[in-house]
Amino acid sequence: MKLDLLRDLNRERAARRAAILVTAVADGTQRLVREADAEADPLAPELLARFRSGRSGIVEAGGGPLFLTVQVPPPRLVVIGAVHISQALAPMAALVDLDVTVIDPRTAFATPERFPDVSLLPLWPDEGLSRLPPLDRYTAVAALTHDPKIDDPALVAASRAACFYVGALGSRKTHGRRVERLGAAGLSEAEIARIRAPIGLDIGAVSPAEIAVSVLAEVIGALRQDRRRAPA
Template sequence: MRLDTLSVLNAERAARRAAILVTDLDSGEQRLVREEALDGDPLAALLRPRLASGRSGIAEVEGRRLFLTVQVPPVRLVVIGAVHIAQALAPMAAAVDLAVTVIDPRTAFATPERFPGVDLVPEWPEDAFAGRLPPLDRYSALAALSHDPKIDDPALTAALRAGCLYIGALGSRKTHARRVERLEQAGFGADAIARIHAPIGLDIGAVSPAEIAVSVLAEIVGALRKDSAGLRRDCTGARP
């Protein structure tokens, strides 16, 4: 691999952007396809499913053998609210290889004893995203579970603006209706707000915190697999 190609690939990795290195196994020629340029690439039909699967491998195109080195950022799950559901959700999400972060400014809830081994941020979401945490992006899922608008709303706003692959919020339909009103006042359109899964989780009749956590994780995995090509729509939806 040429040094300049490696430098670009490393830069894409650091910026949490997907890319595919296409290597012609016969000639040794290489080229890098960034996710933002995939639609216009002549091999788009081949590269898109590879990006979706995240798996590298050999492919044959018109008699040429190509090796496709796929680089996809690890998916993050940011949980807002160190509540009982979050306690059950965090280890489940880690078991399916999601990088979990729990954010809650209420230090009585956000404790290492309640969340052993979890990346725990006892700060307000807006402070956490402006501080040590990397910004949300299209490879992030966000579950707002605090049931407190002062905590959840700033996180939901950030997730909508970032075009996260999944956004969910705890609360009844009445609670969500009030949430919609607040987001509309903040400048978001109906299409953007409709991306929020609320009430959060698949409708499986879940009752206990652990059951709700199962329903939330299943919904996140469904969103990831249905829209995992790394080219998610720009759904920020904020009005000028």
């Protein structure tokens, strides 16, 4: 690989932007396609499908076989609230290769004893999110505290960042009041409509562990959904 291509690929990786290295099998010539440029590329259908699946592989094009090396940011889950649901959700999410961070300013809850082997930030969401790489389309955010002072700032940030999943705990009545607050905070109707609330698939979950299962299933469904991500 040429040094300039390697440098560009590393730059995209560091910025959590997806890219595909296209290599001609016959002669080894290479080019880099960024996700934001894929729709205008001659290989657009195949590139977009690869961005969605995250899988590398060989495709046949007019000039012969091409190997597509796909680089997409690792998916991550940011959980707002060090609550009982989060205690069950964090280890399950790690099992499916989600990079998990839990944020909660309540230091009585956000303790290493309650969340062993989990990235834990005992901070208010605004400060906690500023310590992380910027939210993006490869990030899921689950707001679980039931406290507007903690949940709402994270929901605003996640909605504006077009995260692939944004969910919030609470009844439909609770969410109705949340919608009013988020609208007053400047979110559009379309941004608010993307918030999954009540959070999780409707499986009749009762216990914190069952609710965690329903949330994780909904996150995985959103991650794997066959959709075309709009350019940032």
